[in-house]
Amino acid sequence: MDTSIWRPILYLIGFMAFAGLNAAYLGWCERKGAGRIQRRTGPMEVGFQGLLQPLADGLKLMSKQLLVPTGVDGILFRVAPILAMIPALTSFAVIPFAGNIQARSVELSVLLLFALASIAMMAILLGGWASGNKYAVISAARSVSQNLAYEIPMLVTVITVVMITGSMNLQDIAVHQQGGFWHWNIFALNKSILMPISFIIFFICSIAETNRAPFDMAEAESELVAGFMTEYGSMGFGLFMMGEYLNMVVGACLVTILFLGGWDCPFGLFPGVWWFLLKIYILLFTVIWVRWTFPRTQIYKLLNLSWKILIPFSLVNLLVTAAFIKIF
Amino acid sequence: MGTENVPSSIVQFAQLDKLLYLCRANSLWPMTFGLACCAIEMMSTGGSRFDISRFGAEVFRPSPRQADVMIVAGTITKKMELAVKTLYDQMSEPKWVIAMGNCAICGGPFKCKNNYNVVEGADKIMPVDVYIPGCPPRPEALLEGIMTLEEKLTGSRRWPRIQPEKIGSLT
Numbered sequence: 040m041d042t043s044i045w046r047p048i049l050y051l052i053g054f055m056a057f058a059g060l061n062a063a064y065l066g067w068c069e070r071k072g073a074g075r076i077q078r079r080t081g082p083m084e085v086g087f088q089g090l091l092q093p094l095a096d097g098l099k100l101m102s103k104q105l106l107v108p109t110g111v112d113g114i115l116f117r118v119a120p121i122l123a124m125i126p127a128l129t130s131f132a133v134i135p136f137a138g139n140i141q142a143r144s145v146e147l148s149v150l151l152l153f154a155l156a157s158i159a160m161m162a163i164l165l166g167g168w169a170s171g172n173k174y175a176v177i178s179a180a181r182s183v184s185q186n187l188a189y190e191i192p193m194l195v196t197v198i199t200v201v202m203i204t205g206s207m208n209l210q211d212i213a214v215h216q217q218g219g220f221w222h223w224n225i226f227a228l229n230k231s232i233l234m235p236i237s238f239i240i241f242f243i244c245s246i247a248e249t250n251r252a253p254f255d256m257a258e259a260e261s262e263l264v265a266g267f268m269t270e271y272g273s274m275g276f277g278l279f280m281m282g283e284y285l286n287m288v289v290g291a292c293l294v295t296i297l298f299l300g301g302w303d304c305p306f307g308l309f310p311g312v313w314w315f316l317l318k319i320y321i322l323l324f325t326v327i328w329v330r331w332t333f334p335r336t337q338i339y340k341l342l343n344l345s346w347k348i349l350i351p352f353s354l355v356n357l358l359v360t361a362a363f364i365k366i367f
Numbered sequence: 368m369g370t371e372n373v374p375s376s377i378v379q380f381a382q383l384d385k386l387l388y389l390c391r392a393n394s395l396w397p398m399t400f401g402l403a404c405c406a407i408e409m410m411s412t413g414g415s416r417f418d419i420s421r422f423g424a425e426v427f428r429p430s431p432r433q434a435d436v437m438i439v440a441g442t443i444t445k446k447m448e449l450a451v452k453t454l455y456d457q458m459s460e461p462k463w464v465i466a467m468g469n470c471a472i473c474g475g476p477f478k479c480k481n482n483y484n485v486v487e488g489a490d491k492i493m494p495v496d497v498y499i500p501g502c503p504p505r506p507e508a509l510l511e512g513i514m515t516l517e518e519k520l521t522g523s524r525r526w527p528r529i530q531p532e533k534i535g536s537l538t
Binding site: 070074077078079080081082083084085089091092094095096098099102103104106260264265268269270271272273276 | 386387389390391393394399414415418420421422423425426428429430432433435459460461525
């Protein structure tokens with residue numbers, strides 16, 4: 040691998056631009072999608088089809104008063120939004136967008152990504168705790184219990200993928216699935232009959248991990264004002280939102296690489312980065328679609344879903360996969 | 368109290384200020400907050416028939432820290448006065464207030480001799496930028512109010528104003 044200093048720097052700039060554009064324009068997509076689902080048009084007047092809307096929102100948020108209320112923990116209050124953003128940005132360093140488009144090929148990149156995802160949860164906890172607001176603290180506690188509950192089935196499901204591909208390197212996992220959709224892990228029925236179920240469990244968990252509706256218990260507006268970001272105005276709030284959208288993108292990238300063949304074309308033609316982008320945007324659209332279609336669940340139903348359904352299913356799934364690999 | 372005189376800053380960035388005000392005018396996030404029946408019209412404005420989101424103003428933020436404009440939609444009673452004032456104080460600058468409906472403008476039908484529990488107008492407790500008359504105002508009137516606030520910020524109007532006599536000739 041090329042070890043010159045320019046490669047990481049170029050990738051840093053590229054991924055920063057990619058991440059920034061995604062964080063800004065997914066907000067636009069979400070508002071347009073919400074509009075279309077509710078038979079509205081969404082933003083129309085600010086630029087063509089409202090395309091300048093993220094720019095206006097961003098500049099407005101940056102120029103808004105930076106308010107640190109009395110009674111908050113000053114340092115943690117300022118650190119939390121930054122901490123929400125950094126893990127999501129760092130994750131892009133190990134994600135392979137195509138065969139050679141990857142900043143660093145790390146041997147245990149799957150593990151690294153999940154470790155970073157847990158730090159994003161810490162940001163919510165810190166933000167809620169440092170605010171000194173009762174709603175924010177409730178939201179932080181909810182968020183931690185939710186993330187802990189959903190990390191278990193997610194990781195157990197990932198073990199099945201790691202077992203059938205025999206590697207924890209995202210690059211190797213994606214290369215393993217090249218050559219048409221029948222090689223993809225979601226359809227790899229000859230390796231384990233339950234792979235589609237793995238995919239469904241993983242996708243549900245990734246929605247819950249990124250705190251998206253119907254699992255957005257951390258910012259349930261009807262109960263908790265604005266959840267952990269109640270006390271954040273201006274860009275602190277902006278960074279939390281950008282972090283959420285970036286986590287969505289990272290989640291979609293993970294689902295694509297682990298189950299949908301990464302940059303592979305469904306029919307083995309012209310594999311490349313465009314297939315990867317197409318797949319992650321289809322997944323992101325699904326996430327937005329789910330958010331504006333289903334109502335929010337309750338916190339105990341959410342935890343029941345994880346502890347009583349997803350965890351047993353994922354454990355059985357793991358055992359069946361192990362048995363399949365042993366027998367065939 | 369009426370309007371508030373904000374002293375202008377010593378250092379001025381003419382073009383940058385213009386740009387910032389253009390951005391602020393195009394993303395006026397209101398607060399999720401309604402006091403009486405005018406709030407029903409406000410919800411209708413967010414709905415698909417009138418669609419406030421066309422102007423980028425559909426992001427109703429539940430927390431006052433993230434909101435830009437407070438739409439006082441309804442009667443402010445003496446009991447709610449403190450809560451409304453607190454919410455206004457909690458909003459971070461720059462912030463604007465739209466008084467929607469007759470009750471928020473002057474007390475409306477409650478402004479009478481025996482009035483004992485209604486605050487006679489939102490401008491008794493905080494500076495108001497735009498008044499929208501009506502009981503309650505139609506959603507179009509709220510959209511017009513938001514456009515008036517945009518005009519106040521940017522100095523130019525989004526669309527030409529339609530004269531009332533022209534409306535009469537159209538129907």
